[in-house]
Amino acid sequence: MKKNKSRRSFIKKAALGTAAFGGAPYIIASKGNKEILLKREYLLQEHTANDNINLALIGSGIQGIYDTSTALKVAGVKLVAVCDLYSGRLARAKELWGNDLFTTRDYREILSRKDVDAVIVATPDHWHKKITIDALNAGKAVYCEKPMIQKFEEGAQIIEAQKRSKAICQIGSQGMSSLGNEKAKQLYEDGAIGDMVLLDMYNDRYSSEGAWQYPIPADANPQTVDFDTFLGNAPKHAFDTTRFFRWRNYKDYGTGVAGDLFVHAFSTLHYILDSKGPNRALSTGGLRYWNDGRDVPDVTLTFYDYSKTDTHAAFNASFRVNFIAGSGDGGGFRLIGTEGAMEVGQNSVTLIRSKLGKIPSNYSMIAYTEAEQ
Amino acid sequence: MAKAYAAMDLEMRSDVLATGETVWKAPYDYKGGHYDHFLTFFNAIRGQGTIVQDPSFGLRAGGAALLANSNLSNEKRAHQHPFCFINNNLIKS
Missing domain, CATH: 3.40.50.720 (NAD(P)-binding Rossmann-like Domain)
Known part of the structure; x- marks a missing residue:
């Protein structure tokens, strides 16, 4: 990325007001505390047979x-x-x-x-x-x-x-093509958050459906379900409708919360930053509630390290998925940089910019004499 | 000390003015990311535009996710060298 990622450059671009791109959303950036409408212009395509x-x-x-x-x-x-x-x-x-x-x-x-x-x-x-x-x-x-x-x-x-x-x-990973993700990429490249420091992703779920306990139909039996073909190259197993209809709960067929949910975040993150991926991961978690025979955790926390590349600074990523979140359903995907932060969704981007405190306050001045202060 | 800090002129007026929250929102009739993702796919089939989320991209996103599992299933994970991922031998397309 050749674009200058300084705050001043971002403000200058923002001050230019409306910039329209063919098929791309409007950018009508400005100083804070505003709500701006994105726009997708679809090309009118004529279809032939x-x-x-x-x-x-x-x-x-x-x-x-x-x-x-x-x-x-x-x-x-x-x-x-x-x-x-x-x-x-x-x-x-x-x-x-x-x-x-x-x-x-x-x-x-x-x-x-x-x-x-x-x-x-x-x-x-x-x-x-x-x-x-x-x-x-x-x-x-x-x-x-x-x-x-x-x-x-x-x-x-x-x-x-x-x-x-x-x-x-x-x-x-369908969210990557959304207006919100596209806008976030533009903002990042324009330097809106400065250098990347931290990615903070979490997904809280509080329902059996959200925890992959999908309904099993009453007529599921060896005649209506081709269980052997379902197994494919997975280890042999006796006919089991739970494994068939709730396959995400088993390592033999699924990929846990990482493959179901982290992967969306990675697609969006890599798209915004033009990143090739992390260097290493450190993961923990456990099965805390959904003891239904599954062999994957229902709580997973993973930290990833990203090295510096041409398109981003070295940064850390924090992923957290909780399938028994007593706090209720919720989620977040936030890129935090040296100069700002972006909460990115498919239908919106919220850019938060704060003032970096450079002058000590009474909090630390208290240690010195009145004269010295 | 306060005077010395003041003399350094650390607080730019433009920095103070550029704070706050800006929200970009899709319009109420936006067809959504899922539609746009399929539009990209079908346009590419029709020879218009290219695929960003191709198999190489998919491997990097999916591989990063699998890294969490390989690390999670390793009980001695905290004491081991973390599993290396982008050592371009594995990931190179």
């Missing part, structure tokens, strides 16, 4: 449904096929998106369809790599849910498959 995109969903659970419903709001996108290992979800897909939908329990039947241009991979984490690579090899564009990987070594294989196939592949 050739621009139509046929979409398929692999993994029609909670996030798969939210993904697909959102994707279908984009003009020229049509859902043609859905895959899931529980037949009740295939029935739900037809209920949501029509009886013409092709449904299957075998994702390979989706990849072999010539009419499918793009797939959403919203399966449990331990299936991301296999299906993403198979889809890329089949020439499909892939929207793969986060975290992209369940095990570290899977990353290089996906990168390689994408480069070889030259197909489009995007990972699903």
